[in-house]
Amino acid sequence: MNAAATPGYLDDHLHLLACAAARRSVDVSDAASIPDMLALVRRAVRGRSDHGSGGDMAADAWLRAWGYDDALLVERRHPTVAELDAATADRPTVLYHITGHVAVVNTAAAHALGLAAADVLTERHDLLARVPRPDRSTTVAAVGEVLVELAASGFTACTDTTHTNDVAALELLADASAAEPSVEITAMIGCDRLDTLGDVSFGMDVTGSRAAAAAQGQGCVRVGHVKVMPPHDDEGVVAEMVAVARDRGFPVAVHAMDIDTLQATLDALEAQPPSHPEPGRPEPDRIEHCALALPEQLDRIARLGIAVVTQPSFVTRRAQKYQEQLSAIEQGWLWPLASLVRRGIRVTFSSDAPTVPADPQEWIEAATSRTLAPAERVDHTTARRLCQRG
Structure with a gap:
């Protein structure tokens, strides 16, 4: 997390508890x-x-x-x-x-x-999850240290997209947020953990514990999308998971790293459009990663009004892997970016930390000078805009 301290950066897809665990x-x-x-x-x-x-x-x-x-x-x-x-x-x-x-x-x-x-x-x-972990106070302190580093790098907001988040995880993150309140946290909830929320709904704030508030002030996190993490060998359950989220009135964020999962996601989202009785523009469903996508799938994303949260650094950090494992044609579909922007699709950058550092300067460099699928480069101004809060 060594980016220059430019205010207003957003890391729209990371994992705070995993970042804390990686530190130890x-x-x-x-x-x-x-x-x-x-x-x-x-x-x-x-x-x-x-x-x-x-x-x-x-x-x-x-x-x-x-x-x-x-x-x-x-x-x-x-x-x-x-x-x-x-x-x-x-x-x-x-x-x-x-x-x-x-x-x-x-x-x-x-x-x-x-x-x-x-x-x-x-x-x-x-x-x-059964592997022993440090006690809660140690974990809260470690997440707080991660947030302090994010703030020092110019971040003012982040989205925790962990698919195992339940209400206890959100409360822990809320306690940690008091250590660095300048970084606003939105935290997704796991599709199979919705029952832990009780009557808390999308967009509401979850606050931390009273004990932590007494010690260092009140922290909170905003409840975000339902995270849909399809099993690696069964894309067919995406529709069922979307239905669970729809029943609770949540938009979804679907992990899609390959063409088949993306296709199942688009089928599910088109068959089950969100219901938005409240006035104003709703927050769209999201596709996380969108690592491989056919042009016709990108057209469909645009038509359905779905947002994409992507990680530019992957295409440079894993260039060797992609060159060895993907055909020349597939490489042309890899981590689309310019194609998303041209279609008017809402795009934001992120790190997937701790997998990749939360470093906007690295994201910008990757987005503007990638060698794989160079047609997907964007200009510097566009890349910087996609790192910042909208």
Whole structure:
């Protein structure tokens, strides 16, 4: 988070709790190979020889490492459980992919979690949620530090788009917001967590705890869209998830990284248009990422009035991966930007932090000078506008 301190920046898609967790993890994001990465993990294990006094389900007994990308490692694969075991011995360890959607657990961690065997876990947020975490006050303080850094980089607003957010998570973020109230937080709610909101609805404020308010002032977050995170192997449930949100009167924000998921999303949103009985212009549904899109899909996004929140840095930071894994034709559909702007689609930039730093200068550079699909570049003035609050 090292952008020049220019007021008015908006990071419209990040994960504050994950940013806080990354700060207290072993950072392996610069490792070029599996041996290099495991050397960092092994060094951390040696540096934390005391497993703590709370047993193998105490937070201080565990080692959390974060930041590898299998597609960018020399081996082009995830580390195996055996390799992780050799580096960590009997310390329960979770090694997180840079996206946060994949993790490798060692045998000790699998045993503590009640698994029959350790494995590479894909989209198993239900299981990873059982990994011990620091206490609430420690987490609140860590999120507060993230917000202070955002403010120092010129951000005045952010949107937490975590699909596992429930009302307790929103209250925690509200407590943390008191540490840096100049950064306004909007927080999405997970589609399967709507029942935790009670009678709180879209656009309302959730406040923090009375104890935190007494200590450092009242914090709050605005309740945002319902986050729809389709299972990685079943786009067909998108329509069901949209229906759940519609029943509660919420707009949706759908995670769409590929053409098939985007198609299912557009079908669902067209079949179930939002109902807006209140006067004034409603806040539109959102597509998060829009990493691959056909021209006809972009036309449809424009016709349906859907907004797109995208991450320009991905196309430069992952250029090697895209060049290796996508055909020349697919590369032309990659992370559209100029095509969105030309169609009059509402676009905002974001980081997806901690996956990519919250650095508007990097976003602008990527958006104006990308080498993959260069026809999707935009000019500097447009790029800066898409970083700022509308």
